[in-house]
Structures are given as C-alpha cells and as structure tokens.
Amino acid sequence: MSRILITGASSGIGEALTRSYQARGEQVIACGRSQAKLEQLTHLNGVSSLQFDITDREQVMATASQVGQLDTIILNAGDCEYIDDAINFDSQLFERVINVNLVSVAYCLEAWLPHLAPHGRLVFVSSSAQLLPFPRAQAYGASKAGLTYLANVMQIELARHDIAVSVVHPGFVATPLTDKNTFDMPFKITAEQAANYIIAGVDKGKSDINFPGLFIFILKFLRALPSACWRAIALRMQS
Known part of the structure; x- marks a missing residue:
C-alpha cells in the first residue's frame, strides 16, 4: 500500500485520481481549498485530506509536518483564465494564473519533496496547450510551458536522488474548468x-504521459510546421 498526495483533489482530474487510487487500496492524501468537497472524499476508506490555499506559501509549508512519508506526489491543482483584450493586457489575471499553475508548485516542492521516499515518483500535471501558442491563452499557456520546463529539469536533478519524475500533457478533459469554455474542444x-x-x-514508469494520442499527434504535427502556418490557423480561429 503506497501513500499518494494529490493536489486539486476536490474536483476534476484530481478527484478522479483520488477515487481511482482509493479503489485499488492506496492511501491518498487529498488536498484542496473546499473543505466541503474534501469531506465527500474522506468518507472513503484510506482517504485523508488537507485543506489549504495552494497559493499561500505559509499554508502550504504548514502541511509539511502532516504528510508523513510519501511514495507519490501528484501536483495537479491548476486554474485557467483567458485574456480577451491583448491591447489592454490584464496583468492581474496573468499573475493569478501564473501563481496558481506555476509559483504554487514551487511551494509544494519545498514543503513535500523532503518527504518523498527513495524510489518515489513526482508527477506534474501540465497541459498540451504548452505545445502551441493558442489565442487568449497567454497566461495559461505560459504557466503550463513553464511547468513542463520545470518538470523536465527536475527529471535530471532528482535522478541522482532516486526519485522519478513524470510530466502529464492532457488534451481537453471534461472538468469544471473546461465547462466554462465556449469553443469547440476536439477529442474531449x-x-x-x-x-x-x-x-x-x-x-509503467513513463516520464512523459500524453493523451489522447491522436490529439497530441495533431498538435505535434502542427508545431513541426513553419511557425507562419500555425499563426495563419490561429488567426482564423479568432475570426
């Protein structure tokens, strides 16, 4: 039985991960902001919870003494907001998204990495959005591109500490975040x-976990084209 800590566990992918790991007998520490939603998970055998604001460093660091030894850390919490007016750039929106999706990850690493057991695994949930520059996604795309870069560096740095690192690039997933989207989401x-x-x-010990396969293949194919080709496509997406 392994001990798995999951952030963003109160909804979406994090909740699904919590329920799936619990169903196969693992011990799960579900982390999130909503105490009410976390309580729905702690009724499950083997699930405990930590309620805190992941963007508050002091709150994150206060959990360090409560987690015990961990076998897997899944850094899944994230948010998405779009910048609708590039001329009148919303720096506060940009800061909010960067703080949730990237800066808060640094707090988690500082607090919990010392508790990750040898042969443990650290998992970063990034996004396939980091593969291409999508309209309105200045904040979200930049945060996820930064998260992927961070994960790739940590794969190198933590190897000598016998800690494996995975980075996840999902396509569109039906969650409360994507429920707000008004555009088409292929292969959701x-x-x-x-x-x-x-x-x-x-x-399977994969360092890169990308899905769904066909969607990721299409994005990588588009990225391999001259940048002018993608810009032309993206401009048509805005019209």
Whole structure:
C-alpha cells in the first residue's frame, strides 16, 4: 500500500485520481481549498485530506509536518483564465494564473519533496496547450510551458536522488474548468478517462504521459510546421 498526495483533489482530474487510487487500496492524501468537497472524499476508506490555499506559501509549508512519508506526489491543482483584450493586457489575471499553475508548485516542492521516499515518483500535471501558442491563452499557456520546463529539469536533478519524475500533457478533459469554455474542444475525454491514462503511465514508469494520442499527434504535427502556418490557423480561429 503506497501513500499518494494529490493536489486539486476536490474536483476534476484530481478527484478522479483520488477515487481511482482509493479503489485499488492506496492511501491518498487529498488536498484542496473546499473543505466541503474534501469531506465527500474522506468518507472513503484510506482517504485523508488537507485543506489549504495552494497559493499561500505559509499554508502550504504548514502541511509539511502532516504528510508523513510519501511514495507519490501528484501536483495537479491548476486554474485557467483567458485574456480577451491583448491591447489592454490584464496583468492581474496573468499573475493569478501564473501563481496558481506555476509559483504554487514551487511551494509544494519545498514543503513535500523532503518527504518523498527513495524510489518515489513526482508527477506534474501540465497541459498540451504548452505545445502551441493558442489565442487568449497567454497566461495559461505560459504557466503550463513553464511547468513542463520545470518538470523536465527536475527529471535530471532528482535522478541522482532516486526519485522519478513524470510530466502529464492532457488534451481537453471534461472538468469544471473546461465547462466554462465556449469553443469547440476536439477529442474531449472524461476526468475518469484522464485519471486512467495518468495512473497507467505512472505504473509503467513513463516520464512523459500524453493523451489522447491522436490529439497530441495533431498538435505535434502542427508545431513541426513553419511557425507562419500555425499563426495563419490561429488567426482564423479568432475570426
């Protein structure tokens, strides 16, 4: 029985991961801001919870003494807001998204990495959005591109400490975040399907977990084209 800490566990992919790991007998520490939602998970055998604001360093650091030894850390918490007017750039929105999706991850690493057991695994849930510059996604895309870079560096740095690192790049997943989107989301999958992809990738020891396969292939193909080709496509997306 392993001990797995999951951030953003109160909804979406994090909740699905919590339920899936619990169903196979693992001990899960579910982390989130909503005490009411976390309480719905702690009724499950083997699930405990930590309620805090992940963007508050003092709150995150205060959890360090409560987690005990961990076998897996899944840094899944995130947010998405769009910048609708690039001329009148919303720096406060940009800061909010960067803080949730990137800066808060640094707080988590500082607080919990010392508790990760040898042969443990650290999992960063990034996004396929980091593959291409999408309209309105200045904040979200930049935060996820930064998160992927961080994960790739940590793969190198933590190898000598016998800690494996995985970075996850999902496509569109049906969650409360994507429910707000008003545009088409091709190849969208459920949170439960996303959790299955992640767990299978972690079990296989994959350093890169990308899904769904066809969607990721299309994005990588578009990225391989001259940048002017993608800009032309993105401009048509805005019209």
